[in-house]
Amino acid sequence: MNERNSTTAAPTLRTTVRRLAKRAVYDRAAVEAILDEGLVCHVAFLYEGEPCLIPTGYARDGSWLYLHGAQKNRMLRTLCGGKACLCVTLLDGLVLARSAFHHSMNYRSVVIYGEGTEVTDEAEKYEAMRLLVEHIIPGRWSDARRPNQSELDATLIVRFPLDECSAKVRSGPPIDDEADLALPVWAGVLPAQLSWGQPQPDALSPPDVPLPEYVNSYTRKRE
Amino acid sequence: MNERNSTTAAPTLRTTVRRLAKRAVYDRAAVEAILDEGLVCHVAFLYEGEPCLIPTGYARDGSWLYLHGAQKNRMLRTLCGGKACLCVTLLDGLVLARSAFHHSMNYRSVVIYGEGTEVTDEAEKYEAMRLLVEHIIPGRWSDARRPNQSELDATLIVRFPLDECSAKVRSGPPIDDEADLALPVWAGVLPAQLSWGQPQPDALSPPDVPLPEYVNSYTRKRE
Numbered sequence: 075m076n077e078r079n080s081t082t083a084a085p086t087l088r089t090t091v092r093r094l095a096k097r098a099v100y101d102r103a104a105v106e107a108i109l110d111e112g113l114v115c116h117v118a119f120l121y122e123g124e125p126c127l128i129p130t131g132y133a134r135d136g137s138w139l140y141l142h143g144a145q146k147n148r149m150l151r152t153l154c155g156g157k158a159c160l161c162v163t164l165l166d167g168l169v170l171a172r173s174a175f176h177h178s179m180n181y182r183s184v185v186i187y188g189e190g191t192e193v194t195d196e197a198e199k200y201e202a203m204r205l206l207v208e209h210i211i212p213g214r215w216s217d218a219r220r221p222n223q224s225e226l227d228a229t230l231i232v233r234f235p236l237d238e239c240s241a242k243v244r245s246g247p248p249i250d251d252e253a254d255l256a257l258p259v260w261a262g263v264l265p266a267q268l269s270w271g272q273p274q275p276d277a278l279s280p281p282d283v284p285l286p287e288y289v290n291s292y293t294r295k296r297e
Numbered sequence: 298m299n300e301r302n303s304t305t306a307a308p309t310l311r312t313t314v315r316r317l318a319k320r321a322v323y324d325r326a327a328v329e330a331i332l333d334e335g336l337v338c339h340v341a342f343l344y345e346g347e348p349c350l351i352p353t354g355y356a357r358d359g360s361w362l363y364l365h366g367a368q369k370n371r372m373l374r375t376l377c378g379g380k381a382c383l384c385v386t387l388l389d390g391l392v393l394a395r396s397a398f399h400h401s402m403n404y405r406s407v408v409i410y411g412e413g414t415e416v417t418d419e420a421e422k423y424e425a426m427r428l429l430v431e432h433i434i435p436g437r438w439s440d441a442r443r444p445n446q447s448e449l450d451a452t453l454i455v456r457f458p459l460d461e462c463s464a465k466v467r468s469g470p471p472i473d474d475e476a477d478l479a480l481p482v483w484a485g486v487l488p489a490q491l492s493w494g495q496p497q498p499d500a501l502s503p504p505d506v507p508l509p510e511y512v513n514s515y516t517r518k519r520e
Contacts, residue, residue: 113402114386118341118350125348127341127382129406159350163337165491170512174430174441175448179336183352207397217482218397225398247499259440260506262498264515268388271488276470283483289393292487 105241108184109134111294112162113210113268117141119149119158126152132162133205139186139234140193140202150230153190160186160234168264171248172257178244180263186239193231202231213288268294328464331407332357334517335385336433336491340364342372342381349375355385356425356432362409362457363416363425373453376413383409383457391487394471395480401467403486409462416454425454436511491517 115132118125128149133140139160143150167180193199203226204215221229248261273289338355341348351372356363362383366373390403416422426449427438444452471484496512 113391114388114404116339116341116350116352116384116386118339118348118382120343120348124380124410125341125343125382127339127350127384127408129339129384129386129404131402157347159341159348161339161350161352163339163352165337167494168336168433168515170434170437170441172442173444173448174426174438175444175452177430177433177437177441179354179433181337181352185350187347203397207400210391210400210402211393211487214393214400215397218393218400219395219477219480219482221396221398225396229398247497247501250501254442255501256503257442258503258506259442260498260509260512261502262496264434264496264512265494266491267494268489269492271390271490273485273487274470275483275485278470278473278478279484280479280481283481286483289483289487292391 101241104182104243105184105236105239106134107296108164108182108241109139109162109236110209110296112164112184113294115139115141115160115162117149117153117158117160119152119156121148121152131206131210132160133202133209134236135202135205137236139236140205141190141232141234142202142206143230145228145230147230150190150232153232154192155189157187157189158234160188165266166245167266169244169248170261170264172250172254172259172261176248176250178248180245180266182241182243182245184239184241186234186236188234188236188238190232190234193233196226199226199229199231202233203229211288211292213286217286324464327405327466328407328459328462329357330519331387331405331464332362332385332459333432333519335387335407336517338362338364338383338385340372340376340381340383342375342379344371344375354429354433355383356428357459358425358428360459362459363428364413364455364457365425365429366453368451368453370453373413373455376455377415378412380410380412381457383411388489389468390489392467392471393484393487395473395477395482395484399471399473401471403468403489405464405466405468407462407464409457409459411457411459411461413455413457416456419449422449422452422454425456426452434511434515436509440509 118127163183169178341350386406392401
């Protein structure tokens with residue numbers, strides 16, 4: 075697969091990818107697939123007029139992205155009614171060109187601009203908490219002890235609309251200058267992916283609690 | 298290993314981790330190890346007064362972090378003399394607690410606050426380009442075709458001081474409420490790591506170019 079450039083939704087001025095525009099993808103399904111595969115989003119916001127940045131978990135529900143934290147969480151409080159920029163990045167490989175200059179990385183990333191809103195409706199909060207667990211590990215909600223009222227009260231949920239967002243994708247081999255192609259330098263891609271080790275059961279667990287299949291066969295790949 | 302909390306350098310007001318302060322690490326060696334293992338940093342900055350965020354590669358040279366891009370790169374130009382917040386995040390595992398509420402992720406992250414400076418000295422620019430390649434794939438510089446003058450001229454290098462930075466680390470098992478420990482729910486950690494697939498040689502390469510050992514035995518782990 076080479077660099078993709080499909081445009082099926084009109085981007086706003088701000089989400090129009092300016093540098094290396096050939097790497098821009100505005101297709102909604104591509105945006106959602108990246109968000110659904112990712113685990114960590116980075117959130118940029120203003121604090122006392124200066125740029126701040128924090129990594130955090132998230133979940134998607136249709137056209138909304140949910141963040142969560144403690145009620146007094148400074149970032150989340152600032153995000154309620156505040157402008158933010160969120161980014162999810164997946165690294166797919168290292169791109170080794172013949173020339174130092176053309177080295178690159180294959181990746182898929184989504185950038186979202188939006189204003190956060192505190193979720194106050196209890197049913198929506200509860201559902202967001204379900205989605206946040208299910209985003210990390212699908213199937214887990216049916217096993218885990220559900221949130222009680224005091225946990226629900228202690229949790230701040232903030233949602234962002236997925237209205238203004240775009241994806242940027244680089245894939246495929248290195249793009250070298252033609253004059254460099256004959257150089258006797260290995261060139262190509264070293265693929266990267268997140269992989270999962272042997273599950274480590276908590277020492278405090280009772281004996282004979284079986285390993286769930288959703289842990290044993292864990293993957294971020296979606297059908 | 299459980300959650301770490303070592304303080305060997307005085308943090309500034311801004312880098313004092315406020316939420317879950319027990320996860321803060323101000324140790325310089327810990328900060329550098331995270332930066333050296335990571336491949337992608339997220340950069341938050343202001344553009345027309347609003348928060349913006351872009352993922353990009355980077356390299357470290359002692360107490361400096363280098364970014365690079367095209368001369369007209371909007372982000373990099375904004376960063377020259379502009380305030381920014383940079384973050385590198387490494388995901389180490391999924392933390393499955395008995396309760397939905399205590400689910401978490403193990404991670405190591407570094408946040409840096411600083412103002413960017415354009416690197417104009419040609420020797421420093423050239424050295425930064427070397428470091429940017431060597432950061433991605435150590436050993437590569439000796440094989441790759443070095444930058445020529447026009448590539449050097451086309452490249453904008455911006456450096457940030459690593460003066461105001463801190464790390465945040467979560468490691469170890471889930472921390473559940475005592476009342477939940479006896480629940481018959483599997484709890485523990487599913488370790489995560491970036492892994493490397495079979496190198497994919499570029500179809501345009503001449504035959505018989507050998508795969509370098511630094512690709513064959515590639516790892517982000519440092520001694």
